[in-house]
Amino acid sequence: MSFLLVAIGGFWGSIARYSISVKTNKHFIGTWVANITGSMILAFLFHFYLIGAISNALWLLAGVGFCGAYTTFSTFGNETIQLVTAKNYKKAISYVVSSVVLSITVVGLILTLLGN
Template sequence: MIQLLFVAIGGFFGSIIRFFISNRLNKHFFGTWIANISGSILLAILLRYYLTGTIPDYLWLLLGVGFCGAYTTFSTFGNETIQLLLAKKYQTAMYYVLSSFTLSIILVGIVLVW
């Protein structure tokens, strides 16, 4: 039961910070892009430390599962991509999708190999 509490607390703060970023950028898709890229990097760093035993289980649950899980959001990413496509902003949608996936994967790879 305590594990659920750690995930919930992390998720609470992750969702609030993502909401703050989104509002600061006037709910523009760039806020989701920033959250997803930075959240991927943070998750990779946390995963590396968790797998090497540097951080304990509760910290992984709090920050990795809870915070990063709520801070990054695939549903918002999908919705914003559809909104760009419906607005006929095809090039922007393509750059958004490709840069989100590519940067996340490359940066996570760098962190895990580093």
């Protein structure tokens, strides 16, 4: 049952991720938005899972499945390499630093505000 929950969540997460990609004309900003918002969603889910407000099944469906498919490290890496290959170093550095710093910052803020 766990695999099915993760698969269903992953199905919806990948569709949500693809929709963002289409809406941003496959520009790297779509990956940036997905990774930041996915980090935020996962932080909330993690908090509620830790305090027992959501079930293990919902955690598997939404946290592991949906967020796992919605956020995308492989695309992030590929887009970074494309920027570097195009010698767009400033944009590549900004993309990497802002993605990592903002993702970690929003997770930290959410968990701190929620009391974890």
